[in-house]
């Protein structure tokens with residue numbers, strides 16, 4: 001069967017909050033699904049297949065694909081569950097893209113969700129680390145990120161103040177996003193005065209825990225423009241895994257991002273990402289990543305990330321706004337987080353961003369990150385790709 | 388019946404799942420722990436194709452995707468690649484109390500690093516490139532904690 005070009009034709013999100021005791025998981029999922037269907041002006045009968053995912057262990061429910069059909073609309077439809085830790089949401093987007101691009105399904109509903117409030121995050125995240133070699137000598141996701149920040153600081157001499165500037169940016173941007181959980185500006189001084197968790201990471205450098213869901217509808221080129229006049233075309237996707245044990249990591253340089261981004265730019269003909277891309281929704285769970293990972297992505301030369309952040313280029317109104325939504329530091333329903341990046345990037349292409357809209361977006365990028373330092377990356381365009 | 392849900396209190400069912408596991412280390416990792424118990428050395432595997440030496444030892448070279456058939460013995464002395472000092476009582480610390488120093492340590496003669504804990508040093512004295520050595524525990528149990536911690540040489 002011929003390969004089809006694919007576009008995002010509708011998105012939906014819940015109003016993300018720290019706790020949603022008023023709804024169970026299926027009901028939370030349903031809120032996002034209803035919103036995405038309304039956005040695309042479709043009904044559940046139009047959907048040919050569903051792909052759904054969340055983090056393993058967070059809700060302690062194993063057969064989410066089956067258990068959630070009341071909320072997802074998956075009753076008597078093809079439905080597949082994908083889960084890849086922190087990258088779950090971006091893996092869902094890539095999986096949905098594969099399903100439509102294959103030509104086997106015309107319209108696919110993609111759902112990422114999490115009720116992070118329902119369990120012990122650290123206990124669940126620990127299961128992502130090797131039981132023999134890593135678990136007995138590790139202190140969870142924050143310590144791993146801190147070790148990356150430390151490696152980069154040591155090499156380039158940046159400080160926690162440089163990283164704090166990233167947190168200030170994202171928390172300011174979040175005030176424009178009605179869906180974000182944390183919508184409060186902070187100052188550099190407040191970030192630096194917040195408690196040190198694991199050197200060099202302060203409390204206000206890291207993401208919160210969130211309950212929320214996101215749904216995205218992808219459609220093939222045969223119907224995309226009939227559904228949505230300005231769909232967000234998926235130009236390409238890439239992902240890389242580089243890690244078995246923590247000691248394998250090249251901390252401070254994130255190889256998975258470097259290789260995934262290089263492959264994506266090559267496949268899609270991007271030669272100067274900094275100039276060609278209009279907006280990035282970066283899966284950035286802590287502030288230092290906002291410096292390190294844009295270098296790995298090839299936006300800015302290695303060692304120049306902090307200077308670029310301070311120039312204001314990544315603020316709203318700058319050369320290349322990053323995280324107009326406020327990003328992960330403002331909102332993190334983990335299994336949905338990577339898909340929210342996709343939805344937000346596509347919202348920018350569709351011009352539906354409201355107060356957080358970046359003007360004239362032709363190319364947008366979303367990424368996904370997992371605590372084991374793997375990377376997903378997707379590129380979307382306003383124009384239908386000619387490849 | 389009242390149609391409005393605004394006065395309903397959402398209920399919560401507090402529960403817990405406890406699942407016992409037996410994680411088999413396999414023979415390759417088991418040799419590492421046996422070697423600590425008998426010789427107080429680190430047993431590493433070497434890829435005959437690319438020459439990389441792996442600690443923890445692995446049966447297959449992930450890059451060449453061939454079995455590693457050679458073993459080398461390392462003292463465990465090595466250098467700090469990167470580290471963090473956990474200063475808050477994060478849940479993941481378990482029974483340990485902050486400050487706890489987590490480090491990636493590259494043993495001399497190895498191409499990979501291993502994750503472990505640094506002790507017997509003030510947190511502010513730790514730096515990348517610091518020379519460290521393993522301190523082995525008195526009663527090895529076949530766990531990574533058979534290396535009690537690393538400390539400055």
Ligand SMILES: [Zn+2]
Nearest residue numbers: 434437448451
């Ligand atoms: Zn090899």
